[in-house]
Amino acid sequence: MPDATDSTEATVQESPSLLRALGPVMAIAIVVGNVIGSGIFAKPGRIAAEAGRFDLIIAVWIVGGVLCLLGALCFAELATMLPHAGGLYVYLREAYGKLTAFLFGWQEFLFNRPASTAALSMIFVGSLDIALKGVEFSLIETLGLAIALQMAAAAINVVGVLWGGTVQAVTTLIKSSFVAFVAVLPFALEIAGRDVVDVSNFSATIVPAQESLSAQIAAVLLAVMWAYNGWHGIAPVAEEIRDPQRNIPIALFGGIGLLILLYLGANLAYHAVVPISEMAIPKNQEHVAEIMVTRLLGDWGGKLMAIGVMVSTLGAINSNLLLGPRVPFAMGRDKVFFPILGEVHARFRTPAVAILVQGALGVVLVLASAVLVEYVEYFKQKSIFSILTDCIIFVSSIFYALSVGAVILLRRKQPDKERPYRTLGYPFTPILYMVVYVWFLVYVFQGARMEALIGLGMIAAGVPVFWWWNRSPAEKD
Numbered sequence: 001m002p003d004a005t006d007s008t009e010a011t012v013q014e015s016p017s018l019l020r021a022l023g024p025v026m027a028i029a030i031v032v033g034n035v036i037g038s039g040i041f042a043k044p045g046r047i048a049a050e051a052g053r054f055d056l057i058i059a060v061w062i063v064g065g066v067l068c069l070l071g072a073l074c075f076a077e078l079a080t081m082l083p084h085a086g087g088l089y090v091y092l093r094e095a096y097g098k099l100t101a102f103l104f105g106w107q108e109f110l111f112n113r114p115a116s117t118a119a120l121s122m123i124f125v126g127s128l129d130i131a132l133k134g135v136e137f138s139l140i141e142t143l144g145l146a147i148a149l150q151m152a153a154a155a156i157n158v159v160g161v162l163w164g165g166t167v168q169a170v171t172t173l174i175k176s177s178f179v180a181f182v183a184v185l186p187f188a189l190e191i192a193g194r195d196v197v198d199v200s201n202f203s204a205t206i207v208p209a210q211e212s213l214s215a216q217i218a219a220v221l222l223a224v225m226w227a228y229n230g231w232h233g234i235a236p237v238a239e240e241i242r243d244p245q246r247n248i249p250i251a252l253f254g255g256i257g258l259l260i261l262l263y264l265g266a267n268l269a270y271h272a273v274v275p276i277s278e279m280a281i282p283k284n285q286e287h288v289a290e291i292m293v294t295r296l297l298g299d300w301g302g303k304l305m306a307i308g309v310m311v312s313t314l315g316a317i318n319s320n321l322l323l324g325p326r327v328p329f330a331m332g333r334d335k336v337f338f339p340i341l342g343e344v345h346a347r348f349r350t351p352a353v354a355i356l357v358q359g360a361l362g363v364v365l366v367l368a369s370a371v372l373v374e375y376v377e378y379f380k381q382k383s384i385f386s387i388l389t390d391c392i393i394f395v396s397s398i399f400y401a402l403s404v405g406a407v408i409l410l411r412r413k414q415p416d417k418e419r420p421y422r423t424l425g426y427p428f429t430p431i432l433y434m435v436v437y438v439w440f441l442v443y444v445f446q447g448a449r450m451e452a453l454i455g456l457g458m459i460a461a462g463v464p465v466f467w468w469w470n471r472s473p474a475e476k477d
Contacts, residue, residue, distance in 0.1 A: 023241075024247045027247050028250070029172040031230075031255025032176060032258055032259060033318075034234075034320075034323060035227075035259055036172070036259070037123075037317075037319075038313050039224075041287075043223040046223050047060075047223045048285075049206075049209050049280035050216060052276070054276065056217070056220065060221050060224055065228065067437075070429050073425065078403070081410070081417055087323075088327070088400075088403045094413075096402065098466075103466070104399045106461075106466075109358060110458070112396060114358055115362075115389075116229075117317050118146070118363075118365040118388055119384070119388040119389050121150050122142070123385055124145075124149055124313040125145045127309040128306070130306040143366060150362045153314070153318050157318065157322050158345070158348060158352045171311055171312070174308070174312075175308065175312035178309075178311070179263075179265075182270075182289055183268065186296060187269070196273060196295075196296055202271055204276050206277050217443075218443030231259070269292065270292055274291055329344075332354070340353050369384040370384060387451065390448050391455045392455075394451060395456075397440060400437065401441075404434055411426075
């Protein structure tokens with residue numbers, strides 16, 4: 001019998017194929033653009049509240065970057081070995097079988113990607129509120145704007161991968177420039193003679209929200225990994241990358257290296273200007289960047305920063321709708337989920353149905369989260385943004401760890417498979433990554449149990465769907 005890969009290739013030959021149109025520059029733009037969104041702007045305040053001191057905060061940002069590099073070393077091997085649309089779905093299918101792959105695709109398509117676009121759209125509207133100072137959006141207006149933004153981004157990506165890739169390249173350049181601007185601004189003004197850097201901020205402390213050091217690290221890492229989330233973003237579009245054996249490793253390592261530098265610089269800048277006690281105030285937690293730039297440049301600077309955050313979140317929303325639909329596309333093409341999701345639009349050469357459905361699911365999650373915040377006691381003290389991002393990171397981390405473990409399993413299961421790139425430091429690199437992530441998941445479950453249970457429930461809900469979809473022909477009749 002032909003394996004899943006053979007059937008995938010046969011299907012590609014019988015129908016319109018995806019276009020290999022993305023070169024190394026766009027590939028790096030996808031990695032960076034898929035990561036820089038709201039995290040570096042909207043999470044530092046919560047991180048300050050959870051950790052209570054700068055040295056721990058900057059150490060966890062470094063750890064988060066190193067974890068991404070370890071993961072990239074593993075994903076570079078997987079992506080060049082299996083350069084097909086679907087990314088992690090393909091790796092999990094080859095290593096663990098159809099059920100694990102299906103559960104990843106199920107939660108990625110129905111929850112993770114839509115929740116990401118939903119969370120990002122809320123930050124976009126919040127920053128628009130700041131940019132239009134004096135204009136306050138009602139809840140209905142906020143939800144309406146968030147929904148319209150998601151639908152517009154979906155339409156752009158339906159039109160063509162080059163349109164989506166071009167939007168990604170442009171927004172990545174702009175938002176990377178804004179993060180660099182944030183990182184450099186206070187130190188440039190200090191050199192120019194303005195006394196804006198307060199070095200005592202780096203040693204100031206507050207009482208952290210978490211009592212034990214382990215719980216503090218886990219809580220900060222939960223927020224940090226949202227900021228780094230999407231570092232593997234090139235994998236789902238591997239089938240649309242020119243010369244993937246060369247360009248995928250370049251995109252992973254170059255993109256993640258740039259992200260680490262930008263994120264460390266931005267955090268140094270925030271803490272140089274804004275006291276940690278001020279960052280931790282609940283109303284300030286998602287707007288530390290705007291507070292810092294307003295303090296340095298006045299109201300016009302705060303508005304400019306708000307526009308920068310808007311562009312950044314817009315790029316991340318576009319990235320989710322560029323990359324996310326390639327997973328259900330691969331599942332539909334494999335005939336393990338609705339086949340219509342695996343169809344390529346004859347004119348635009350994109351997985352149009354998968355893109356539109358994912359956009360619609362993002363709308364549903366915006367509305368569902370608003371209901372939870374309004375009516376469920378546990379969530380009333382949280383924002384829609386924090387609820388969605390905590391759920392996403394917990395669930396994503398499970399499948400990231402499994403995918404890294406796939407490097408070890410596939411070395412045993414498919415030893416003769418061509419590997420244009422082999423993981424540096426194997427087997428210690430994947431083992432170290434998985435050990436850290438298991439520890440992380442245990443502490444996140446203890447500290448954010450409701451969000452973790454929601455994520456686990458989303459995964460578990462896919463099991464009966466998988467069994468129903470894969471029942472025997474006799475049972476289907």
